[in-house]
Structures are given as structure tokens and as C-alpha cells.
Amino acid sequence: MADLSLLDNPVWNALTTAHHILGQVRGLAARYQDDISPLAGLAEPTAAALADLAALVPAGRGVGVVSPAALDIPAGDWQVLRAREIDQMVYEALAPQPTAPRPATPLIRLTAADVPDMVDLAKRTEPGPFLDGTIRMGAYYGLRSPDGRLMAMTGQRMRLPGLREVSAVCTDPDFRGRGLALALVSAVAAGITAESETPFLHVKTENEGAKRVYEKLGFRVRRAVHFIVLRRL
Incomplete structure (x- = not known):
């Protein structure tokens, strides 16, 4: 029986397990390779995790972050293009x-x-x-x-x-x-x-x-x- 709790934070858990060869991980952040997907995930919804993600993303590049909770985006590193809930x-x-x-x-x-x-x-x-x-x-x-x-x-x-x-x-x-x-x-x-x-x-x-x-x-x-x-x- 699969552990469905992994789906609470699916991108992070994919990139730190079965899909680790398809992405990059830095500290509390992970993202897929540029040509594969813009999806990214965080180990936790914190400023420290977003700072780790910023180190993985070149200026001007966009990413889509899936998280179990809404993120509080600090000023400086990111522009929010859109935010919403989706059903799993x-x-x-x-x-x-x-x-x-x-x-x-x-x-x-x-x-x-x-x-x-x-x-x-x-x-x-x-x-x-x-x-x-x-x-x-x-x-x-x-x-x-x-x-x-x-x-x-x-x-x-x-x-x-x-x-x-x-x-x-x-x-x-x-x-x-x-x-x-x-x-x-x-x-x-x-x-x-x-x-x-x-x-x-x-x-x-x-x-x-x-x-x-x-x-x-x-x-x-x-x-x-x-x-x-x-x-x-």
C-alpha cells in the first residue's frame, strides 16, 4: 500500500526519491531540469527554502511550486505571477x-x-x-x-x-x-x-x-x- 502522505508535498518527494535523477536539489528546495518541467518543491514552506530555490533558478526564469500550504513570498527574489489551489x-x-x-x-x-x-x-x-x-x-x-x-x-x-x-x-x-x-x-x-x-x-x-x-x-x-x-x- 502506497504512503499517500507523500502526496501532500508531491514535487519535493518525487525529486528526493524516484525522480532524483531528473532534477536538482539544494538544501530545502528541488526543481526539475529546465527542459523537463518548470515544477519545483520545497521541504518546508519557509523563507530559507525559498532562498535555496532562488539559488537554483536563473534570473528571469519561472517555476511552478506545489506545496501543502500557501507560501508567504518575501520581497526581493521573486515575482508572483499567479497562485491558486488545485485538487489532487x-x-x-x-x-x-x-x-x-x-x-x-x-x-x-x-x-x-x-x-x-x-x-x-x-x-x-x-x-x-x-x-x-x-x-x-x-x-x-x-x-x-x-x-x-x-x-x-x-x-x-x-x-x-x-x-x-x-x-x-x-x-x-x-x-x-x-x-x-x-x-x-x-x-x-x-x-x-x-x-x-x-x-x-x-x-x-x-x-x-x-x-x-x-x-x-x-x-x-x-x-x-x-x-x-x-x-x-
């Missing part, structure tokens, strides 16, 4: 729900050759940051149309002991309404549970439509976490 959902079903539709085209494992299309789809649909190196975080899957267009994708982002995040859930606007995201999330969650790990994901608190989709697949809201985007001055 954890998969508690024993198996994927049979209601997930089967798409007409086969699910494919995406590779480095697919990255330009993946980055383009993410830019157009904004599921969250997706960079050239994000694919290194885990397995990503997609569905292509008969003419080769990437219709939808979903994959694995943060990894912690016994826990793996479902992320980059997005569908090209031309192909929405076909249940593609539902099928992809179901398949990715099934793959994670097949490896005896627990899937989790993050979703905007107000996105009730997405949360209903995830609930159909066996996810439940565990808690809210804080997300703040900072730019290094």
Missing part, C-alpha cells in the same frame, strides 16, 4: 472501469519522434506545461487519426515511491466528444496499477466536468494543494 485526486478502484470507451484507432506509445506533435498539442490545449524533455518523466500514450494527426494524449509525470501521476490529458479540439481522454486516462491508470503503483492526478478545483470524468474511472478527490507560479527576479 487518487485512484482507488481495484481495476479500470468498464465504461471507458474503446477508440477506433489503436493506442500508441509515444516516443521522442512524437515530441514536436506532443508539444504542439499541449500548447493548443493547455493541459499544463509540456516541454521537449517532459517525455522523460514517464510513459506517454496517444491516439492518431487516419491522416496521422495526434488527436489526444495522456501520460505519466511525477513519480514517487508506489505512486505515479497521470498528466498531460488533452484532446485536439477537432476530435473532442469522442471519449478519447477517458480511454487514455483509463489505459494509463491501468498500466500504473499493473505495476502495483497507485495513480494520482491534479485538476483545477473548478473543473467539475473533468473531475466527473475521473470519478467515473475510480479517482476521488484527496485534498487541495497550493500551486504558485514565480518568476526569479
Whole structure:
């Protein structure tokens, strides 16, 4: 049984355990490599931890900090671009729900050759940051149309002991309404549970439509976490 308390501070716990090779750690702060993800985490919500993070981030660069509590940002090192709560959902079903539709085209494992299309789809649909190196975080899957267009994708982002995040859930606007995201999330969650790990994901608190989709697949809201985007001055 995975220790769900690790999800209270997911980025810090990922970068100091299963994803340590993908990031940098300095004192009380950790961040993913520049080409992988702008996500960062702190061991504790303190000025000392934010000072350690400032030492990891070049001037003018932005980072997204996920934390269990709201951060008090001291003047000097950072500009706050936005701050909000997001809901964290954890998969508690024993198996994927049979209601997930089967798409007409086969699910494919995406590779480095697919990255330009993946980055383009993410830019157009904004599921969250997706960079050239994000694919290194885990397995990503997609569905292509008969003419080769990437219709939808979903994959694995943060990894912690016994826990793996479902992320980059997005569908090209031309192909929405076909249940593609539902099928992809179901398949990715099934793959994670097949490896005896627990899937989790993050979703905007107000996105009730997405949360209903995830609930159909066996996810439940565990808690809210804080997300703040900072730019290094």
C-alpha cells in the first residue's frame, strides 16, 4: 500500500526519491531540469527554502511550486505571477472501469519522434506545461487519426515511491466528444496499477466536468494543494 502522505508535498518527494535523477536539489528546495518541467518543491514552506530555490533558478526564469500550504513570498527574489489551489485526486478502484470507451484507432506509445506533435498539442490545449524533455518523466500514450494527426494524449509525470501521476490529458479540439481522454486516462491508470503503483492526478478545483470524468474511472478527490507560479527576479 502506497504512503499517500507523500502526496501532500508531491514535487519535493518525487525529486528526493524516484525522480532524483531528473532534477536538482539544494538544501530545502528541488526543481526539475529546465527542459523537463518548470515544477519545483520545497521541504518546508519557509523563507530559507525559498532562498535555496532562488539559488537554483536563473534570473528571469519561472517555476511552478506545489506545496501543502500557501507560501508567504518575501520581497526581493521573486515575482508572483499567479497562485491558486488545485485538487489532487487518487485512484482507488481495484481495476479500470468498464465504461471507458474503446477508440477506433489503436493506442500508441509515444516516443521522442512524437515530441514536436506532443508539444504542439499541449500548447493548443493547455493541459499544463509540456516541454521537449517532459517525455522523460514517464510513459506517454496517444491516439492518431487516419491522416496521422495526434488527436489526444495522456501520460505519466511525477513519480514517487508506489505512486505515479497521470498528466498531460488533452484532446485536439477537432476530435473532442469522442471519449478519447477517458480511454487514455483509463489505459494509463491501468498500466500504473499493473505495476502495483497507485495513480494520482491534479485538476483545477473548478473543473467539475473533468473531475466527473475521473470519478467515473475510480479517482476521488484527496485534498487541495497550493500551486504558485514565480518568476526569479
